[in-house]
Amino acid sequence: MADVVLKNIRKSFGSVDIIKGVDLEINDGEFTVFVGPSGCGKSTLLRMIAGLEDISSGDMIIGDKVVNALPPKDRSVAMVFQSYAIFPHMTVRENIGFGLTIAKTPKAEKDLKVQEAARILQMEHLLDRRPSQLSGGQRQRVAIGRAITRKPEVFLFDEPLSNLDAALRMDMRMEIGKLHHQLGATMIYVTHDQVEAMTLADKIVVLKDGEVMQAGAPMDLYHHPKNLFVAGFLGAPSMNFAVVNVEKIEGDQITVKNDAIAETTVHVQGRSFTVGTKATLGLRPQYLSIADERDSCMMGTIVLTERLGSETILNIKLSDGSTMIAAIADDQIFKIGQSVGLTFDADRAHLFDELPSASDAAH
Amino acid sequence: MTQTYLNNDRLRLFVRYLVLTLIAAIFIFPLVFMVMSSLKPSQQLLIDSGSLRAFLPVGDISFDNYAAAFRRAPVGLFVANSLLITGVTVIASLFLCSLAGFSIAILNWRGKAFVLSAILATLTVPFETIAVPLLLMSSKLPWIGMEGLELGWLNTYRVQIIPFIADGLTIFLFVQYFRDIPKDLVEAARAEGASWWQVYSKVLMPLAGPIIATAAILKFLVMYNQYLWPLMVVQEEGYRPVLVGLQYFFQLNTAWGEVMAYLSMITVPVLVFYLFLQRAFIASIASTGVKG
Ligand SMILES: Nc1ncnc2c1ncn2[C@@H]1O[C@H](COP(=O)(O)OP(=O)(O)OP(=O)(O)O)[C@@H](O)[C@H]1O
Ligand SMILES: [Mg+2]
Numbered sequence: 289m290a291d292v293v294l295k296n297i298r299k300s301f302g303s304v305d306i307i308k309g310v311d312l313e314i315n316d317g318e319f320t321v322f323v324g325p326s327g328c329g330k331s332t333l334l335r336m337i338a339g340l341e342d343i344s345s346g347d348m349i350i351g352d353k354v355v356n357a358l359p360p361k362d363r364s365v366a367m368v369f370q371s372y373a374i375f376p377h378m379t380v381r382e383n384i385g386f387g388l389t390i391a392k393t394p395k396a397e398k399d400l401k402v403q404e405a406a407r408i409l410q411m412e413h414l415l416d417r418r419p420s421q422l423s424g425g426q427r428q429r430v431a432i433g434r435a436i437t438r439k440p441e442v443f444l445f446d447e448p449l450s451n452l453d454a455a456l457r458m459d460m461r462m463e464i465g466k467l468h469h470q471l472g473a474t475m476i477y478v479t480h481d482q483v484e485a486m487t488l489a490d491k492i493v494v495l496k497d498g499e500v501m502q503a504g505a506p507m508d509l510y511h512h513p514k515n516l517f518v519a520g521f522l523g524a525p526s527m528n529f530a531v532v533n534v535e536k537i538e539g540d541q542i543t544v545k546n547d548a549i550a551e552t553t554v555h556v557q558g559r560s561f562t563v564g565t566k567a568t569l570g571l572r573p574q575y576l577s578i579a580d581e582r583d584s585c586m587m588g589t590i591v592l593t594e595r596l597g598s599e600t601i602l603n604i605k606l607s608d609g610s611t612m613i614a615a616i617a618d619d620q621i622f623k624i625g626q627s628v629g630l631t632f633d634a635d636r637a638h639l640f641d642e643l644p645s646a647s648d649a650a651h
Numbered sequence: 652m653t654q655t656y657l658n659n660d661r662l663r664l665f666v667r668y669l670v671l672t673l674i675a676a677i678f679i680f681p682l683v684f685m686v687m688s689s690l691k692p693s694q695q696l697l698i699d700s701g702s703l704r705a706f707l708p709v710g711d712i713s714f715d716n717y718a719a720a721f722r723r724a725p726v727g728l729f730v731a732n733s734l735l736i737t738g739v740t741v742i743a744s745l746f747l748c749s750l751a752g753f754s755i756a757i758l759n760w761r762g763k764a765f766v767l768s769a770i771l772a773t774l775t776v777p778f779e780t781i782a783v784p785l786l787l788m789s790s791k792l793p794w795i796g797m798e799g800l801e802l803g804w805l806n807t808y809r810v811q812i813i814p815f816i817a818d819g820l821t822i823f824l825f826v827q828y829f830r831d832i833p834k835d836l837v838e839a840a841r842a843e844g845a846s847w848w849q850v851y852s853k854v855l856m857p858l859a860g861p862i863i864a865t866a867a868i869l870k871f872l873v874m875y876n877q878y879l880w881p882l883m884v885v886q887e888e889g890y891r892p893v894l895v896g897l898q899y900f901f902q903l904n905t906a907w908g909e910v911m912a913y914l915s916m917i918t919v920p921v922l923v924f925y926l927f928l929q930r931a932f933i934a935s936i937a938s939t940g941v942k943g
Contacts, residue, residue, distance in 0.1 A: 335838075338842050340842065360842045361843075361845070366842060369835045371835045373836050373838070374839075375836065375839075376858065377858055386845075387843035387844055389853075390843055390845050390849060390853075438843070
């Protein structure tokens, strides 16, 4: 099996820099998920690992080999595409066995491996069908089957489930999770889906404009985002950001307030602030709760409610005109126009030393 | 409501078939005329051609014209020559032009846009303008044959084959087709370890059935109908193709019945080839479902 190490990897198309120096270590057997806004270079990075795209500079190491100049076939990687990319003129059996056919594997051995892959993916009965006779989920299974027969050391998935409907997506997500446990291989997975990222990943890598914003365990990123971008990108609904004034600093206890939010003290690590400057207070909707007027630290009016059953999402307009999203556990009934007080858990609040720009807000 | 819809649909279908039948008839009449005339003596043929009888097997019907045609010209030899020249050219052309198309559409190399425009530019040059320079070149080109180095390509098969293998239209057809094939398929094959040659032979060509059939038909027709070029470069009977053989029938007095018999015979390979490819064409579309 193999580690994947990227050292200052860069990629330009003509004069446009797409990947701007990515350093990353992916451990053997780890499930790593790349997330980031559309066009940030996730696919490009994945294709560079696969060897489908040249590297402009830097080193790509798989196992203990520098693979910069190696063609895909010498890298021991397999890739699963969003469009499935299974060959329409071959049967499922031929598709799954394609890599083995190319490698001139003896027929008996090939048949055995194809059977095994089909068994793992529960599609032994489909082996003689053509892709045009399969459903979307079955096609994606074929694509995964084709990837696993060669026993590659690294699996690359580029948004493999995004063409499937919600229910199938959930099934396949669990199957991919199971597959990872069964095979124990290194997997790198690109997705736009927060749930896929949070549930599958051992490590999430958040990318923006060709740079790594933060990499780490899902809960680490969720609870300790390094910057506004990561904070706003992970979690649904997105984190609320409020620009506040720094009033008082006592060690790592920072007291802040603004026109709508009463004085609050937040515990901060690793960032420094100056009294009198502005900072950004980050509050996850899940940690906001409804309170009486005298216990609350901000007041507002409900402008929109969304009842999801397990929780109720409230869109609340504060007295200074800004908006807070609150996610209230359980199904509770609120009226639009109702005035409510909000409070939050100060231990769960984040304070950032940068101010929000449009791109850090909801994605 | 439903009733009128049904009637409308039926009417539309009827009109469509009527139009298609008329068009088919327009195309098939010359063929019927040719075959019917080939069965009639010359005099009756000329009289019949003024009326609808020209399309009917009536009067003095026999295969005499066919026998006469064989006596007048080595029909078998000419057909065999044409089939050899056409067959080799079609196969070589499909192979080379598809490789060129693959290279331009799929591979990345400097200057390929320029090369493609140069290839497309050749489409605007009619063969007649290059025929004479090509003749001069061919007469001096060397070749390594059975007896070692020889000079001059005149009176050979190769002079009728090699200049026609590479052509802009066929390359262009393949470029367009390969460009439309999803890039992911190529990349998936690469990721599975396929070499470029394997991408071409195992993925792209099996998916190119419709375009192979189209290119093959176009090339077949051009090659089977070669007249000017073989007239210029072949003086020996042994290398003559079918259309040049037609000259044998236009001496002193033209025997129209024999001409029709000869034409009927040399048309058969074209029809067989066409029907065969049409089947292959439909089968390949049905099995791959790549397009439409
Ligand atoms: N062959 C290419 N030539 C020029 N620019 C390219 C090429 N391929 C990708 N790009 C550019 O590189 C950037 C990153 O593309 P990439 O496909 O990696 O994004 P992504 O993060 O996968 O986006 P998405 O989430 O929409 O799939 C985009 O701005 C894209 O326009
Ligand atoms: Mg992408």
